[in-house]
Amino acid sequence: MTAGTSTVEREDTGTGRDGFARLVRAEWTKFHTVRGWVIGMVAAAGVIMGLGLSPGRQGSCGQNGPDSVCALPVGPGGQEVTDNFTFVRRPLAGDGGITVRVTSLTGLLPTSGEGTRPGLVPWAKAGIIIKDGTRRGSAYAAIMVTGAHGVRMQDDYTHDTAGPPGGVSVASPRWLRLTRSGDDVSGYASSDGTHWARVGTARLAGLPATVQAGPFATSPQYTQVINQPLSTGEVSGPSQATAALDHVTLQGAWPAATWTGDETGAFSNASPLQRGGFQQTAGGFTVTGSGDIAPAVPGAAGLGTTITQTLVGTFAGLIAMVVVATMFITAEYRRGLVRTTLTASPRRGRILAAKAVVIAAVTFVTGLAGAAVVVVFGPGVLRANGVYVHATTTFTEVRLVVGTAALLAVAAVLALALGMVVRRGVIAVTAAVVVIVLPYLLAITGLPTGAARWLLRITPASAFAVQQSTPQYSQVDNVYTPVNGYFPLAPWAGFAVLCAWAALALGLAVLLFRRRDA
């Protein structure tokens, strides 16, 4: 057509980049004019919201009067913490220090019945602590022996430094020393009381002049995972640790004359295993405690759940989106529409790119809407049902919403690419669902933890890590499984695994699309 004779009106779009924008607009028109696909997207958002807001959980927090309100202390870093231990203390004014010898650490574990059995959880801990008063959640630094992790220096709940390994016994005791100098608290360990090695120094900003210091003992929740295909169970319950300490030596000004025994954060309905106490012995103490001084975790070892659980509808939404994304390409082949498409724009790689852009944008926006509603309102529904939901920062909430939307978008692109590769909608949908959803399902049900974590590192299901809302702590033994909202990869690393798979599939799709006859 020569200019002047043609009266065809054109929208002046997409002149840059050889009209790619025009191609995207064409594909978008193709998409939104098929009613079934639009319905599919609305259904996807609906099911994400529906499952996220449905009251499928019941808890007892706040359901039985004001006493039943669940609240966790908040540590100096702003995070929710556990702060339950037996504290034998005296005030320490100004700089000073305390040295003890630990000669034994023993404990009791729950059994599946009513009884108890001797044993130590790996993170049972006893030693000496310097703490900003007895308020739960206040700043502290401590050096301790543990059930299975040797000597540790810990402070302010989240920091953990390893000292000399090995357990303690009368034959091989452990000497521990904690000294304060201004805001700095240093921990030392020794096997003979003569040769000391510094384990670490903690800076506790704003530590008051007078602090509480002395021996402590505590023992966290016992958890054991029971693996069976399609049913992963957990046995959990409180445990108890008892430590024998002697050779207590004090430096500096310790104004009170006697030791006070405290069960910081004592449990109101304590079971026998949760009771603590201390006895003064010749030259020392026997301290018994239960609980933990550590970050609070959701799941078996802790209380309540996380906001991640409200996003379970992502899976249902994902399946709906995978179906639509697959049809977006296979419908071209059903009645030879692809020939019309290729006549209109013969450059095949660009067509696929335009399709990917459209489906990614549509699923991203749909996912964003669904996830935003769930993240904003879901925790409220759970809390109204008496379920404790761990607090999350706004930053994390934004990451959950954007990450979920991005996950759905990339999954849709993966499905689109698979649809191009196999050109059969049924097989493409199944392949996409099997590679994205089945690994997750296996990881939470059938497989032992090792295999499950491995699956969530290499399969497209790794991307669900973007929904992790609470960090994992090496100093807290918990069932760190996806069910409890924990993934083996960091959020965006997991997402990158899915992106890599999608890129691979898309590359293969472009290659095949170029080579094959339409």
Added chain:
Amino acid sequence: MSDATIVVDGLRKRFGAAVALDGMSFTVRPGQVTGFVGPNGAGKSTTMRVILGLDAADAGSALVGGRPYRSLRRPLSQVGSLLDAGALQPSRTARNHLRWLARSQGLTDRRVDAVIERAGLRTVARRRAGGFSLGMRQRLGIAAALLGDPPVLMMDEPFNGMDPEGIVWMRGLLRSLATEGRAVLVSSHLMGELQDTADHLVVVGRGRVIADAGVAELLATASGDRVTLRTTAPPEASAVLTRAGATVATGPGAATITGLAAEKVVALLGESRIPFSEVSAHQATLEQAYLELTRDAVEFHSAAGTGASR
């Protein structure tokens, strides 16, 4: 064959707001080819689907050999049909497609090979049907229709996609099927395709029958008794013929005479020794007859946009 009939009586059906069938009634008789013609969206395919029990009519009945299709024991031995030649699973070979159909009627592979032969598919029978041209698919569809050796045949647009050779073959096939005493219903939206093939026409528009008559009868109505005359002496010829009671319209090169038979015109011109190069009785084409009949329906169709063309 007394059961070789299709009787459609008062069919009504609507798809949402669109009326597809609005009291469709006609009968297809044995021994002749009945053309089923009308513009796109007139309800031809829907009628055929209702006859085959694929769609349910809102009202009215469609009987094959006196019975509703869904009650037939071995339907392909009663009615052979070709609706959509593309409706095949592309990965199956032509012969295997016919084989599963034969199994469903308790027929043998011998019968399959016989219809492959008759449809002219012998050389491609073991190829994937997905690779067939449209004309080849039509032949495969016809082979399927002939499978049960049925007394009634019904084909929707069988000439679609056929090359000229194929169209000639198809016409011959339809004629011979009728000669064998079968009732043959063939739909088309192009009247020309049915010229020299159909004995009887059912013309439909807007979901109902506009005309139901023999081809000869329709042609006569449309032709009138016009005669075309080419002569070097138009004024003289006009004078002679007008005197004999005819009306003459003179055009460039030829004149059209109404009111006199061709033989009479020749005799009169001969008597008066007026030279002429041609005297021919005007033969209306089916196309013209059809256009005349369906003018209303077409106008409606253009105005209403695309109707239900199912």
Added chain:
Amino acid sequence: MRPAGMRYALHAEWTKLRTAPGTVWLVLAVIALTVAMSAAVTAAARCPAGGCAVDAARTSLSGVELGQAVVAILAVLAIGGEYSTGMIRITLTAMPRRTIVLAAKAVVLSGIVLVAGTISVLASLLAGRLILPGPHPSLEDGSVLRATVGSVLYLVLIALLSLGTAIAVRDPATAIGIVLGLLYLFPIVIHAVSDPDWQRHLEQVGPMSAGLTVQATTHLSGLPIGPWAGLGVLATWAAAALLSAGLLLHLRDA
């Protein structure tokens, strides 16, 4: 001549399924993927000899979780291809009795899945014997035999559920999405729901979670629903799908 009609329909559907080139590959895929995943899970779940708390038979048969997806493809394609090409109209023209067409498809499909399932399940058990240290689950043990036979029947019922769904929704990709959603979403949602009563109820009604209880050979008292009753739940799902498919075939324009 009703019996003959059914016989012809069976013969036709068998020819149709046999001559669809995908069928053979899908049957092979059912076997290969089931056995491969069973072996992989068994190897991953391998525990120190003697102190094994896992249900050895159930672990050996866990490939059914993947194999069922291919069975669903097989079933959906058995009818979905006819809808996407329009061949369903030829089928219904040749066999106007909807019930007979549906029954014939169901019987032929069940037959194929029965054979593929039996091979898959027995090969998976064999793989488990080679991988696990022992004592090996034996077919002479009543519960192991039940798990084996039940797994095959489970796959057959998955095929029927998929067939019914595919006929009801007519679009193959949507049908497989619904089937996979029904199968895989229940267990995921169950794990996200912490309330034990809710969990139990969901496990009792989920087609996969209830159906696969038929594989359990240990800790039977801890199951949310009895093994055969669980398979019965899946059978109810399949029956409901087939029933709605039959009704829609009758009521709907083809």
